Amino acid sequence: MLNINKIYYGGDYNPEQWNEEIWREDMRLMREAGVNLVSLGIFSWAKLEPKPGQYQFDWLDRILDLLHANGVQVALATATASPPPWFSRLHPESWPVAVDGLTYKPGSRQFYCPNSAAYREASSRLAGEMARRYGQHPAVWMWHVNNEYGCHVHECYCPVCTQAFQEWLCERYKSVDVLNDVWGTAFWSLGISDWADVQLPNRTTSYRNPAQVLDYRRFMNHSLLNLFKAEIDAIRSTGATQPLFTNSVFGLKALDGFEWAKYQDVTAIDMYINPAHGEQAWKDGAFWHDLTRSWGRGKPYLLVEQTTSQVNWRAVNSLKAPGTIRTLSYQALARGASSVMFFQWRASKSGAEKYHAGMIPHYGVDGSRIFAEVKQIGAEFAQLERLGSQQAHSQVGILFSYENVWALEIDSKPAQLDAWDVLRPWYNALIEQNIPLDFIHPDDDLSRYKVLIAPLLYQISEAQAENLKSFVQAGGTLLMTYFSGITDLNERIWLGGYPALLQDVLGIKVEEWQPFQPGETNLLSVNGMSVEASHWADLLHATTAEVLATYTQDFYAGRPALTKNQFGTGTAYYAGTLPAQNWLRNWIGSICAEQGVQPLVKADPDVEAGLRTGEDGASTLVLINHANEPAQVNLLGKHGRSLLDNRVITDELVLDPYDVLVLELES
Incomplete structure (x- = not known):
């Protein structure tokens, strides 16, 4: 099991978007903000491999050395999340096809068919090259494999997928007689006499066969998981031993988190709750933290992306009110996370996500409420190292x-x-x-x-x-x-x-x-x-x-x-x-x-509580007031010391609006 002994804090870092003078400024500001971990290189395939088999690692060498010199550890991405245009040009068979039969065209991210042999080979090759070059680099703490599998393409209806689906079914059921029984094809005269009769559940004249659709969901999960496992094999074949993970995304239903967790040293989530949803927003966040933690069945888990304010991809993108960057970061600690990270370190100046907030906004840092809150969180997390080795438990x-x-x-x-x-x-x-x-x-x-x-x-x-x-x-x-x-x-x-x-x-x-x-x-x-x-x-x-x-x-x-x-x-x-x-x-x-199961606290409706316990039996209670008004909290007999200000807290307290309390409990 991965041994984590502190809270990691930082975000996605994309230095390839900036000149090297900005890099040096980034190092100063990372120190100021308390950043100790970044995800690096997630969307850098085109820069790392500008032509097939021609690699340019010099810029990545320099930034890794710079991060290491400034005390920042790295979750190094395999950079395979978005294949470069040359790959799509050379491999049109890798272009994914929608349910209505229309072929997607190049020009955006995650542009590949999950069953493309060419993509699997190219992505594994790059992952292996990265591991060979950086497997011993002192800055590289973890491997961040790909990015948000299935976020955009978790279905494909191309000829490659059709053949792969037929082969997957043949392996699973062995005979068409078994398949017909499982799928109930006696209804509507859908009996299969040859594996070649099997089609993908595309758009049809009426309802599709439910059993066929369910198997297709399993098949696509299996297909994407095989891509992940191929990159893992490429990394491990080089002798690189660092822990590895891939990040899932809030709201995604297409991938079986329990199954994927078996191949990871730590599970990870990208959390993008909608501030416009009011009090339900923090409850949705808690749901996804609990689910991510549960995938690993006791493994640590990481929050590797959230936003400091707005996203760019909803119809209307509400910002986070002052104080809620902090409360939602502490929510991760309350539910058991060992990291709190953002997308991204510095808000982009161009591209499709230029209006997605960052730890450093377009406004700059001087006088920025966002950066002030980012710094406050970083300073506080430095006082909470003990939580890193503690886990959440439930009855x-x-x-x-x-x-x-x-x-x-x-x-x-x-x-x-x-x-x-x-x-x-x-x-x-x-x-x-x-x-x-x-x-x-x-x-x-x-x-x-x-x-x-x-x-x-x-x-x-x-x-x-x-x-x-x-x-x-x-x-x-x-x-x-x-x-x-x-x-x-x-x-x-x-x-x-x-x-x-x-x-x-x-x-x-x-x-x-x-x-x-x-x-x-x-x-x-x-x-x-x-x-x-x-x-x-x-x-x-x-x-x-x-x-x-x-x-x-x-x-x-x-x-x-x-x-x-x-x-x-x-x-x-x-x-x-x-x-x-x-x-x-x-x-x-x-x-x-x-059954003897009691609430952690008795509190007003928008107070969230989480308890983390270490192997030594020591426990920490995290309290969060998600409301814009003071909240009453009864600790139900618990008492202890506040880790942020050393106050001794007993029995009852009032939490200020959008405030938190981290209480080291006395046994």
């Missing part, structure tokens, strides 16, 4: 898999569903009361958790169902929601009433369901209270389960909506609908409390 898990996301979003469902939208209420119910959580894959060992929540776990295998049963039988608490356990891992319904494999543990049987129209609601009767419900109504039968709430409207009034079932020594709850958020938060809080 609550949300069951999550990318294959479930892919399957859930395929069309021809009872309602069109967005995976993030349907996850958000259940995640928010925990984060709003500062109950730490992990995302956990249904195949993983569940025994370390006390409470598991399974929001819309639409697909499930027999092994996963047994895993959940064993968890509950051994004393765990499971909360499962509507539209869960419906299909196997290949879009085939488990027959016998939903969710067929889990009826015994849940003590219910779903007969049918009613997805709600936008704005439609029902009311639940819960212990004499009336609680609004939205989104969905399962029409279920309680077999052995206790009924906790019933619907009060429509033809299914009086039918169970929320249930509780004892199974073995554990408990399984079922939510056949989505209760109002305030009630849902309290309900989940009470379920957790019954």
